[in-house]
Amino acid sequence: MQLSRRTERLSASPIRELLKSINRPGIISFAGGLPASDSFPDLDISGVSKEVLQYGASEGESELRVRIADDLKMRGLQVKPEQVLVLSGSQQGIDLVAKLMIDQGTSVAVEAPSYLAALQVFSLFGAQYITYNAQDLSALHTSHPVQMLYTIPTFQNPTGHCYSEAERLALAERADALNCVLFEDDPYRDLAYDTCDRTPVCAYVERTSWIYQSSFSKTFAPGLRLGYLVCSEDLYEKLVWLKQAADLHSNRLSQTLVLTMLNADSQRLEQVVDSYRIKRDQFQQQLRQNMSSHATWEEPTGGLFFWLQLKRDLQINMDNLLQQALARNVAFMPGAPFFTTPVARSFMRLNFSHASNSQMQEGISILAELIDAAD
Numbered sequence: 001m002q003l004s005r006r007t008e009r010l011s012a013s014p015i016r017e018l019l020k021s022i023n024r025p026g027i028i029s030f031a032g033g034l035p036a037s038d039s040f041p042d043l044d045i046s047g048v049s050k051e052v053l054q055y056g057a058s059e060g061e062s063e064l065r066v067r068i069a070d071d072l073k074m075r076g077l078q079v080k081p082e083q084v085l086v087l088s089g090s091q092q093g094i095d096l097v098a099k100l101m102i103d104q105g106t107s108v109a110v111e112a113p114s115y116l117a118a119l120q121v122f123s124l125f126g127a128q129y130i131t132y133n134a135q136d137l138s139a140l141h142t143s144h145p146v147q148m149l150y151t152i153p154t155f156q157n158p159t160g161h162c163y164s165e166a167e168r169l170a171l172a173e174r175a176d177a178l179n180c181v182l183f184e185d186d187p188y189r190d191l192a193y194d195t196c197d198r199t200p201v202c203a204y205v206e207r208t209s210w211i212y213q214s215s216f217s218k219t220f221a222p223g224l225r226l227g228y229l230v231c232s233e234d235l236y237e238k239l240v241w242l243k244q245a246a247d248l249h250s251n252r253l254s255q256t257l258v259l260t261m262l263n264a265d266s267q268r269l270e271q272v273v274d275s276y277r278i279k280r281d282q283f284q285q286q287l288r289q290n291m292s293s294h295a296t297w298e299e300p301t302g303g304l305f306f307w308l309q310l311k312r313d314l315q316i317n318m319d320n321l322l323q324q325a326l327a328r329n330v331a332f333m334p335g336a337p338f339f340t341t342p343v344a345r346s347f348m349r350l351n352f353s354h355a356s357n358s359q360m361q362e363g364i365s366i367l368a369e370l371i372d373a374a375d
């Protein structure tokens with residue numbers, strides 16, 4: 001049997017492997033970007049027409065596309081409903097865009113660190129990486145061609161960083177100068193606990209082609225598998241064709257439910273944000289009590305993660321630490337898979353939205369104890 005060459009670059013997703021173990025009873029999970037289960041909306045499908053059980057349009061339900069375009073205009077991105085493509089989760093957008101843009105050896109600029117499941121997909125298609133971060137765009141130089149620039153400017157996964165207005169403008173200007181496709185991934189933007197600029201970088205682009213995507217996973221429920229992308233008009237048709245080849249169209253029941261919830265205009269999102277802000281503060285308090293001598297971190301102004309950098313003198317094998325933590329029923333995400341090349345320092349990504357306050361206390365003190373013992 002001869003599998004495609006591409007499969008040689010295929011590997012299991014570290015996060016999905018970890019997620020399998022967190023379904024064990026009693027596990028305290030800081031690993032995935034899981035929303036709190038009690039944030040999920042109540043579902044009522046009694047009024048939904050049976051018509052949604054029929055095949056639908058690849059682009060998505062038209063009313064939902066209108067609603068998405070209206071919301072994006074309020075965020076500063078001027079798009080028409082005809083530019084909206086509804087996705088089966090924004091992870092599908094990453095896959096479709098990779099298919100559109102990446103061949104073996106294609107030069108892709110990513111932040112260091114960046115979302116590991118995007119890196120996995122880009123690598124599968126053969127991406128060669130150039131890395132940058134919000135404060136240092138020097139690697140993005142016109143002498144170095146880049147075909148695509150991937151960014152998560154708002155509550156970045158994994159760092160939680162929210163680009164300032166100046167950083168957004170600088171990145172858009174650089175994408176224009178490089179004449180590359182700017183691919184902006186924005187699933188966390190509605191989970192803002194403090195004020196910061198959240199204008200899409202794509203709104204600042206003047207010339208180059210762009211793709212902006214977001215998700216309903218973090219604000220409604222990931223199990224609905226619903227997200228969307230919008231893009232400059234030159235790219236839209238090909239992305240629709242790729243979507244048709246992948247799954248014909250997104251789940252129509254999910255689209256109907258999300259549209260109904262968006263139109264209900266309830267206070268739900270505000271309540272979710274308020275409860276996550278409390279969780280972020282509780283988590284930070286536990287980190288200060290237990291981790292201050294082991295690690296440094298920035299308080300995230302939104303999103304779902306703390307990104308810890310272990311102190312320079314701590315030489316800890318993070319894979320061993322993870323195994324020891326799992327043996328004590330605590331899961332976290334080691335930092336290495338978020339980088340495209342090995343890094344000298346140790347990092348951990350800790351999700352704060354899923355665990356209860358008592359689980360946070362217990363889990364963080366176990367992690368601190370294990371780091372102490374490993375030191």
Ligand SMILES: Cc1ncc(COP(=O)(O)O)c(C=O)c1O
Pocket residue numbers: 033088089090091092115152157185187214215216217222226227
């Ligand atoms: C940056 C980023 N992009 C995309 C996704 C995929 O989200 P979904 O497919 O649930 O919309 C995630 C999920 O955590 C993410 O963090």
